[in-house]
Amino acid sequence: MPQADQWLGAQRIAKWTGLGSCTVILVGMLVAYFILQPAALADSTVVSLSNSALPLVMAAAAETVVLIGGGIDLSVGVVMSLVSVIVATEMDSSVGSMLFWTVAAIGVGCAVGLLNGLLIEYAHVNAFIATLATMEVIQGLALGVLGSPGGQVPAGFETGTQGTSFHYIPNALLIILGVMVLYGIARRVRSFRWIYAVGSDRQAARTSGIRDRRVVIGSYVLCGAIAAVGGLTLSGLLSSGDPIEGGTFLLPGIAAAVIGGTSVFGGKGGIPGSVAGAFILTVLASVLFAASVTPFYEAFFTGLATVLIVGIGVTIDRYTSSRAARWS
Amino acid sequence: MDNGDVVGGVSTASEVGRQALFECRGISKRFGATVAVADVTMALYAGETRAILGENGAGKSTLIKILSGVLEPDKGSLIYRGSEVVWRTPLKARTAGVAVVHQELSLVSELTVAENVFLRREPRSSVRLLSVPQMNRMTADLLEQLGIAGIRPRMVVRQLSPSQRQVVEIAKAVKDSPSVLILDEPTSTLGEQLVAWLFDQVARWCQEGVAIAFISHRMGEIQKIADSVTVLRNGRKILDATRGTATEHELIAAMSGRELEVGFPRLSPPQEQQVLRVEDLTGQKWPRKVNLQVAAGEIVGIGGLDGQGQRELLHCLYGLARAKGAVTVGRTGPMHRWSPRRMRDLGVGFVPADRGREGLLQRNSIAFNTSLPWLGRFSMGSFLKQAELGSAIDYRLRQLSLSTDDYSQLVRVLSGGNQQKVVLAKWLLEPPELFILYDVTRGVDVGTKLQIYDLLARLAESGVGILFYTTDINELVNLSHRVYVMADGEISADLRAPDITEENVLRAAFASSTATTVDAPAAGRALKPEEL
Numbered sequence: 001m002p003q004a005d006q007w008l009g010a011q012r013i014a015k016w017t018g019l020g021s022c023t024v025i026l027v028g029m030l031v032a033y034f035i036l037q038p039a040a041l042a043d044s045t046v047v048s049l050s051n052s053a054l055p056l057v058m059a060a061a062a063e064t065v066v067l068i069g070g071g072i073d074l075s076v077g078v079v080m081s082l083v084s085v086i087v088a089t090e091m092d093s094s095v096g097s098m099l100f101w102t103v104a105a106i107g108v109g110c111a112v113g114l115l116n117g118l119l120i121e122y123a124h125v126n127a128f129i130a131t132l133a134t135m136e137v138i139q140g141l142a143l144g145v146l147g148s149p150g151g152q153v154p155a156g157f158e159t160g161t162q163g164t165s166f167h168y169i170p171n172a173l174l175i176i177l178g179v180m181v182l183y184g185i186a187r188r189v190r191s192f193r194w195i196y197a198v199g200s201d202r203q204a205a206r207t208s209g210i211r212d213r214r215v216v217i218g219s220y221v222l223c224g225a226i227a228a229v230g231g232l233t234l235s236g237l238l239s240s241g242d243p244i245e246g247g248t249f250l251l252p253g254i255a256a257a258v259i260g261g262t263s264v265f266g267g268k269g270g271i272p273g274s275v276a277g278a279f280i281l282t283v284l285a286s287v288l289f290a291a292s293v294t295p296f297y298e299a300f301f302t303g304l305a306t307v308l309i310v311g312i313g314v315t316i317d318r319y320t321s322s323r324a325a326r327w328s
Numbered sequence: 329m330d331n332g333d334v335v336g337g338v339s340t341a342s343e344v345g346r347q348a349l350f351e352c353r354g355i356s357k358r359f360g361a362t363v364a365v366a367d368v369t370m371a372l373y374a375g376e377t378r379a380i381l382g383e384n385g386a387g388k389s390t391l392i393k394i395l396s397g398v399l400e401p402d403k404g405s406l407i408y409r410g411s412e413v414v415w416r417t418p419l420k421a422r423t424a425g426v427a428v429v430h431q432e433l434s435l436v437s438e439l440t441v442a443e444n445v446f447l448r449r450e451p452r453s454s455v456r457l458l459s460v461p462q463m464n465r466m467t468a469d470l471l472e473q474l475g476i477a478g479i480r481p482r483m484v485v486r487q488l489s490p491s492q493r494q495v496v497e498i499a500k501a502v503k504d505s506p507s508v509l510i511l512d513e514p515t516s517t518l519g520e521q522l523v524a525w526l527f528d529q530v531a532r533w534c535q536e537g538v539a540i541a542f543i544s545h546r547m548g549e550i551q552k553i554a555d556s557v558t559v560l561r562n563g564r565k566i567l568d569a570t571r572g573t574a575t576e577h578e579l580i581a582a583m584s585g586r587e588l589e590v591g592f593p594r595l596s597p598p599q600e601q602q603v604l605r606v607e608d609l610t611g612q613k614w615p616r617k618v619n620l621q622v623a624a625g626e627i628v629g630i631g632g633l634d635g636q637g638q639r640e641l642l643h644c645l646y647g648l649a650r651a652k653g654a655v656t657v658g659r660t661g662p663m664h665r666w667s668p669r670r671m672r673d674l675g676v677g678f679v680p681a682d683r684g685r686e687g688l689l690q691r692n693s694i695a696f697n698t699s700l701p702w703l704g705r706f707s708m709g710s711f712l713k714q715a716e717l718g719s720a721i722d723y724r725l726r727q728l729s730l731s732t733d734d735y736s737q738l739v740r741v742l743s744g745g746n747q748q749k750v751v752l753a754k755w756l757l758e759p760p761e762l763f764i765l766y767d768v769t770r771g772v773d774v775g776t777k778l779q780i781y782d783l784l785a786r787l788a789e790s791g792v793g794i795l796f797y798t799t800d801i802n803e804l805v806n807l808s809h810r811v812y813v814m815a816d817g818e819i820s821a822d823l824r825a826p827d828i829t830e831e832n833v834l835r836a837a838f839a840s841s842t843a844t845t846v847d848a849p850a851a852g853r854a855l856k857p858e859e860l
Contacts, residue, residue, distance in 0.1 A: 188457040190450045193439075197447055200438035207398065207434035209419030209448040267438035 021313055022260055022276035029283045037290040043168050050172040051162060051237055053282040055080065055246075057176050058230025059253030060260070060274035061183075062223045066127075067257055069219035070199035070266030071120065074131040076227045076253060078138040079112050080246030083231025085142050088151025088241025098154055102232060109228025110221050112138060117217030135247075142243040151241040161236030175233060176275060179226075183271040195219045200267025255306045256281055261313055280309065347410060349374045349539040350395070350426065350508045355404035357390055364390040366563045367404070372508060372539035377530060379554035380543045381583055383745070383773030387563035388543055389431075392512055395541075396428040397421035408508075419448060427506035429498050431513050435485050442467035442481035445500045470499055474529065489635045490517040498526070502533070509533060510541040515549055516770050519634025519799060520834070527553055545773060546800065547576050559583055580774055592806040593785035598626030603762045603793035606645065607662065609653035614640040614817030618653075622762060622793040627784060629808030630797040632837045637817035638797040642766050645795075646671050646678045658761055672701060677755030677763045688751060690740040694730070695721050697739055698754050705758060724753045729779070745776035752783065763787065765796035769803060781807055801830055813837055 034041050059076050066073045083105040091101040112134060119130040163171050186192040197205040198215045206212045230249070235241055259277035262269025284305055288298050348371035357365045365387040372378055382388045393399040395406070397415030405412050408424060415421040418428075428434075435444050442463045450458050451466065467481035476499070479492055488496065494517045501509060511530075515523045530540060530553055544550055550557065557574065559567040559582040567574065567582040574582075604622040609615055614637030622628045630638050644651035647667040654662035657674045671678070688697050698721045699706070706717040725735055728749045731742070739750060748768060755763065763784075769777045784807065788794055798804050804811060811828050813821040813836035821836030 185457070188460075190452065190458060193443070193450070193458070194448070197436045197439060197443075201436040204434045204436045205447070207418060207430055208436075208444075209417060209422055211417075267436070 019261060019270070019273045019276060021309070021316065022273060022280060025309060026276055026280050026283060029280065029287055033283060033287045033290055036287065040286075040290070043164075046168075047162075047164060047170040047172070049279075049282060049286065050170040050176070052285075053279050054161065054172040054175060054237060055230055055234045055249050056252055056256060056278040056282060057179065057275050058226060058233060059249035060256035060278045061179055061271045062226035062230060063250075063253045064257045064260075064262050064269055064271050064274045065195065065226065066219050066223045067254075067262050067264055068199050068266060068269050069195040069216055070202065071127040071216060071219065072131065072254075072264070073113075073116060073220060073223050073227075074128065074250060075112055075116060075135040075138055076223065076230075077247035077250030078135050078142060079109050079224060079227040080231035080234050080249060081243050082112075082138050082142040082145070082246070083108060083228045084235035084238065084246060085146035085151065085241035085243050087157070087232060087235045088153055089146055091154055091157070093154035093156065098156060105232055106225050106228045109224035109226070109231070111224070112227075113221035113224025114217065116224070117220035120220070121213040121217055135250075139243075139247065142246075146241050146243050149238075149240060149242040149245070153235050153239055153241070157232075157236040158239050161233050162239075172233070172237075180272055180275060187270075191215065191218065196267055198266075252281055252302075253278075255302075259306060259309045259313075277309075280305070346373060348372060348407070349409065351407040352391075352395060352401075353405050353407065355391065355394055355401045355406075357394060357399060357401050363563050365394065365401075365560075368560070368563075368565045369404075370558050370565065370568070372541055374507070374537045374539050375534050376555040377534055377540040377542055377553050379550040379557045380541055380560065381550065381557060381579060382560035383583055383775055386560040386583070386773075388560055389512070390563075391560070392428060392510055392541075392543070395421075395510060396426055422449075422504075422506075425504075425507040426510070427501040427504075427508070428510045429494075429501045429512060429514050431516070434500070435493055435497055437484075437486040439485060440481065441479060441483050441485060441488075441496050444485055444496060445470065445481075445503055447500075449504070467499075470503060474499055474502070475525065491519060491522055491634050494518055495522065498529075502529075505536075506538065508539045508541075510543075512543050513545070514542075515544055515546065516799070517634070520801060520837070521633055523549070545777075546802075547579070547774075548802065550579075551576070583774060592803075593782050595627060595785055595807075595809060596625070596789045598788070598793075598809055599624040599791060602656070603658055604795065605656040605662075607654040607656075609641070609644055609651055609655065611637075611640050611644045611649055611651045611817075613637075615644060615651075615814075616817040618817075618819055620795075620812055620819065620822075622795050624761070624791045624793050625788050626809045627788050627794045627796070627807060629804045629811045630795065630814060631801065631804045631811055631833045632814035632820070634799055636814045636837075638814050639766065640817070641814065642678070642764055642795075642797060646676065646764055675761035677760035679751050679755065679763075679765045679768050688739050688747060688754075691738060693736045694725065694732075694739055694742070694750055695735040697750055698725065698735075698757060701754060702757050720757055721753075724757050725750075728753055728783070745772045748772050748776065748780070752780070756787075759787065759790065759792060761791075762793045762795065765794065767798055768796065769798065769800060777803075801833060804833065805830055 059080065062076045063073060086108065087101055087105060091097055116131050116134055119125045119134070120127050123130075125133075159171070161171055161175070165171055165174060194205065194210050194215045195218070197208070197210060198212045202212050205215070231246060234246055238245065256277035257269065257274040258264060259280055260269065260273025260275070262273060281302060284302060285298060288301055293301065351371040353369050355365055355368045356363070368387070368391060370378070380388055380391070390399065394401045397418045397420055400414075400416065406415070407413070408426070413424065436447065439447070442460075445467050446463050451462055453459050464481040471479055471481070476495055479488070479495060485493060485496065494514060498514060514526060518526060530542070533540060542550075542554060554571065556570045557567070557579065558565060559579060561583060567579070569579075601624045602621055603624050604620075606618060606620045609618040616637070618641060620628070630641070632638060640649060643649040645655065647670065654664055655666060656662050657671070657676060660674060663670075668678070689700075695718070699717055702717070703712060706713050706720070721735065730749055731746050739747060742750065752768070769780055772780065781803075784794055784796075805828050808828060809825065811821075811823040811833060812819050813823065813833055815837055821832070823832055823836070
């Protein structure tokens with residue numbers, strides 16, 4: 001059955017384009033970076049790269065979940081801000097307090113996600129509008145808790161994110177690896193797959209007996225939870241709380257997810273791609289800095305790179321799937 | 329469809345005292361002011377096939393949704409294995425053993441075949457995690473057991489052809505050996521050979537004691553496999569007959585509520601002048617070196633097994649897919665490059681395969697959809713001549729006797745048959761010189777089918793050339809001046825008037841031995857023409 005084999009081959013390529021092309025680009029950029037800045041070949045660079053990628057990775061991972069489910073969440077960034085200011089104002093260095101506020105922070109993220117999900121599914125507010133509204137509300141709350149950057153997080157939190165383990169492996173990198181491992185497990189959980197099904201074809205999922213509304217709401221809750229963890233890492237990295245900083249990760253987070261091959265139309269993508277996408281954006285910033293590009297142009301090049309990478313990905317995808325599909 | 333003989337042989341169904349496996353009593357359902365199903369009682373018996381007949385909008389789909397737990401009835405009860413049940417969700421019905429082969433709704437295109445087959449009922453290991461290899465293996469076994477080759481568990485559904493999707497849909501439904509199986513127009517996307525495969529399977533399931541409900545618009549199929557028939561019209565049960573007690577005429581009359589002449593319109597002879605000439609048309613995979621002509625007033629049918637390049641041929645011809653070769657439309661010279669826009673300007677109308685996605689904007693009104701190709705024709709500068717356009721639309725749609733007079737209604741609330749009429753109207757606002765149609769009567773009820781046949785015959789009489797593909801062989805044979813049969817992207821026969829018979833078409837369709845690798849069942853028993 002040669003035709004069938006061709007299809008599978010093309011499919012396999014298509015499946016890995018997002019992650020594959022990201023990895024290639026990432027390695028290329030790292031090489032460029034170290035050529036431009038040989039001095040950067042030091043432990044400290046790996047640490048600083050991982051540290052600056054971490055919150056973006058979390059934002060992108062959170063966004064990926066709702067994108068797969070066919071939605072979008074604009075409140076990811078401000079949830080990170082809210083969590084960071086709560087942690088910076090409320091948490092003290094006792095283990096009990098750290099544990100309690102960590103759980104509470106994740107609870108806050110889940111609650112925001114639940115609110116988003118309910119607004120979208122039961123009040124029938126368009127996802128973009130609903131999460132735009134919650135974004136404003138949460139931003140207001142975050143500023144209410146802490147009007148300007150400040151506060152203090154426990155020392156354990158700082159080292160937990162900024163430090164290294166086993167001598168030279170940055171903790172930030174370990175956290176990112178942890179996220180990937182959790183994703184690997186989630187891929188094999190039924191209800192996580194249903195997010196893909198619902199995002200890809202809601203009617204079909206419903207007809208198959210999936211409770212689609214619950215799945216969508218669940219995707220927002222999961223997104224909120226991941227965003228909250230992102231907020232925890234953010235406050236650890238900043239050693240303090242910031243009511244604004246989190247919001248700056250929203251759009252780069254979406255960009256990272258899309259660079260990594262997640263479809264804004266739902267049903268397609270994954271967290272490893274988003275992690276790679278986040279690293280690409282982070283390393284790109286470093287490369288631009290190393291090439292002494294004026295910071296004013298940084299956004300310009302970031303945008304350019306996003307369009308380029310996504311364009312390449314889409315083209316490869318079109319080519320491979322046209323091989324398989326157009327003539328079927 | 330040419331006789332009025334009594335259908336089939338011995339009466340087997342609904343003997344007194346036999347207990348039904350699955351039954352609905354006095355089912356009613358309304359949506360707002362519309363009564364979709366009214367007081368329907370129907371019984372399914374183990375080991376029997378019941379056909380459910382009705383025109384589009386007769387309430388079949390609603391009834392099926394109620395039987396399978398997608399909708400809850402307003403009134404009435406369901407009785408399964410002797411006791412009353414309330415499903416509430418499709419999953420409950422499914423786990424109890426009532427499975428549905430949905431028309432086009434239940435496959436997720438981004439997931440693989442295996443993931444779809446197991447969707448919502450995924451196997452889990454002891455630690456409650458999925459095993460993908462296990463899922464793939466089980467799916468492979470299932471497909472093999474059903475005698476399906478060419479579909480692999482790891483293929484993504486997006487890349488399957490409509491008939492392959494239908495096969496996957498069937499596999500999904502029968503996965504856990506249900507005791508009641510409801511097939512909602514399963515044959516509308518299947519080619520002749522797969523229809524035969526499905527009927528073999530239906531016979532096997534019947535023997536195993538499955539109660540089957542079967543929905544189809546094709547009389548021939550119903551005659552072949554149904555033990556009993558229920559006819560619905562406007563949501564009510566009109567007729568309940570066992571095999572051998574109703575004639576085809578009676579069934580059609582019951583469906584349509586009027587006596588219908590079951591027949592094809594007389595065709596007037598075509599003219600001399602050519603409207604289309606295609607030379608060596610070759611696409612990426614299909615078609616391969618296709619040559620064909622259509623004369624003014626000529627109706628040319630394209631036949632063959634489903635998925636042998638007919639869709640690609642028509643798409644290439646209209647400029648929707650890239651192709652090499654030369655195309656002459658009317659008095660243009662041979663063109664080597666053309667686009668849908670150019671084709672339209674040359675007076676070529678095209679009705680695509682998937683009216684839902686390609687042919688109509690579901691969320692816009694009937695009038696808006698109809699006007700879309702003609703906004704240029706009905707404007708002065710950049711401004712539309714609203715009144716003129718409005719009356720032209722009105723005139724066309726009235727001719728097609730749509731179910732509604734309110735042309736500001738959204739297209740998506742229309743039934744399938746009426747949507748198809750809107751697609752046709754869209755291209756008839758200014759009658760084309762050449763009309764390309766892809767399976768226009770698929771999923772359309774008998775009454776509308778006959779209207780469409782008449783319309784095509786009248787168009788041809790007025791000098792329009794018509795090139796159409798159909799999966800209904802009856803239609804192909806009776807509605808064409810000439811028939812091209814396609815196999816593996818090539819034209820394997822060019823049949824003219826006395827030679828256009830089902831037998832010749834099938835012979836040409838099976839001529840190419842490589843033609844059936846993707847779609848055909850593995851066991852691939854050879855079909856004899858007289859079986860169809």
